[in-house]
Amino acid sequence: MKKGIIVLLAATLGLAACNKEKKGAGGLLYTIHHSEGKEKIKEGDIIKINFIIKNDKDSVFYNSFESETPQVFPVQKKMFSGDQQDALTLLGEGDSATFKINLDTLAAYTKQPKNEQFKNDKYQTFTVKVEKVFAKKAGEADSTFNKRASDFFQADFKATAEKMKNAEEGKLKTYISDNNLKTTTSASGLQYIIKAPGDAQRAALGDTVTLSYTGRLTKKNDKGKYPVFDTSDEKTAKEENKFQPGRPYGPTKMVIGSTIPGFTEAIQLVGKGGKITAIIPSKLGYGEQGAPQVGIMPYNPIVFEIEITDIKKGVAPAAPAAPAIK
16 A cells, blocks of 8 residues: 555544644635645646545545545636635645535535535535646647647556456455355356345346345445445445435346346346345456446456345347358
């Protein structure tokens, strides 16, 4: 683990914040945890950062460290003094800090009510680690700068993905070892544990199953838990700060064959009333692209806890026609 990340995680536990918080414009509060002394970020720079978002109750709403999804974006002109863009200009490459954005100032500027998730909070807290600052050269044309930045970050993404690819087998072994699991491995590479086989009927392609599920990453967060990236259980969603207002929770209907291969295979291994834990390697999951929008990076193995409550027989998909013999 990098030294800067250790400093950052210590800060999130409140170990580095004593007597260092400062006041900025627009009600901004900030604490610089570590500085490399490099040139500060400015408008127009393209940056790569890791960050954690919390509310006043210290509940985490997003953590790019645990999901391994640093964000790359151009620094925009600040909307008002003390906003996120303004706060970033206090940092340079390699720096880490905690910013508390005043939500009353934000609401007054935008003339919009507070976000529902932060309606009872005064601040939205960002703990940030700046991984890279890509700056425009003096006199450089915008097109040249953008091309140079695109090439750099594409190469950076590929290098990161390659590291993840090489680390996947180790992640799987560590997860299984740490949880003392005795798994069965199928021919495809799916590892699973049948907790309850259910009845004798098994779903097939084209059938509709009703099930409950929770999907987790295989890397622990700073609280020692495996983060949830998706769940059909409302209670779990709220506990994990993954609750989505308006989304229907509860048992979910799915057609066999409409999900990632590992999930499709797993739900055909148990019957109605069956429960299974599926440890899915990336080749049977989200592969080399991942699903960064929900925290799944390239070559990330994932785990699903699944319970099937019903199976409705459907029409199996037609087999492809045999090629004509000439």
